[in-house]
Amino acid sequence: MTSTTERAPGHRRLAQAGTISLRLGLLALVAIGIAGAAFELAFERHWGSLTQLIPWAALALLALALVMAAFGDSPRTVTVVRVLALVVLFTAAYGVxxxxxxxxxxxxxxxxxxxxxxxxxxxxxxxxxxxxxxxxAPGMLAQSALMLLLASLTPKRREPAGLGT
Known part of the structure; x- marks a missing residue:
């Protein structure tokens, strides 16, 4: 019979692959949400006043955070991504x-x-x-910000072989 410690490395690799796939899926959904919100704002001509520019600024922040999350994984970058996503989340709640x-x-x-x-x-x-x-409409922006926060909780890469075993 195989012990739990003997099976752990293989299960850890599968769990890491699943986590990475989950992260990529969440980031893709954030990108789709940003594009959808931008199209919705453009179709509604949502730029007639300073207040109507707030969601455009929130979209820009969310896009910046998405790029940072996709290409950076330092602890400082993750913190900035989380702060930007929270700012957008609160902005979207205000919009609702x-x-x-x-x-x-x-x-x-x-x-x-x-x-x-x-x-x-x-x-x-x-x-x-x-x-x-x-x-x-602002709820969609909040959903994208929340997905980015969730994506920031998952690791970007796998641990090198031999670490954490």
Missing amino acids: FVHISVNHGAGGSDGEWSTLSPLTQWWYAATKTVGFAPPL
Whole structure:
């Protein structure tokens, strides 16, 4: 019968290969998310005010962090990637809040709005039943930032043979 210590090196190699594949998959999804958000912002002509430029800046930061994560693996680089991803995550959360708030404000123009409960009003604002601002658009940016954070938790390379055994 084989002991656990005899099987560990082979299992470790498989686990490392799976971790690297997971990292590459997450980085690819981040790239797709950045491209999708950029297209969405461009299609919506989301550049009419200073506030509307915030997601463009967040996309630029996220793209920079993605490049850094893909090509650098020093502890300092990983820290910078994580900080940038967190900045984008908080910016996106602010974007979701602003979109829902704008939609809620638009509901006031409806005569029946005041007859609805506050919970129903906020639900309608969050689901874009009222208003025009899509809360899921900044949510997509938050999702990409979160995936980049998760990718930063996985190693970029395999350990050289013989180390860690």
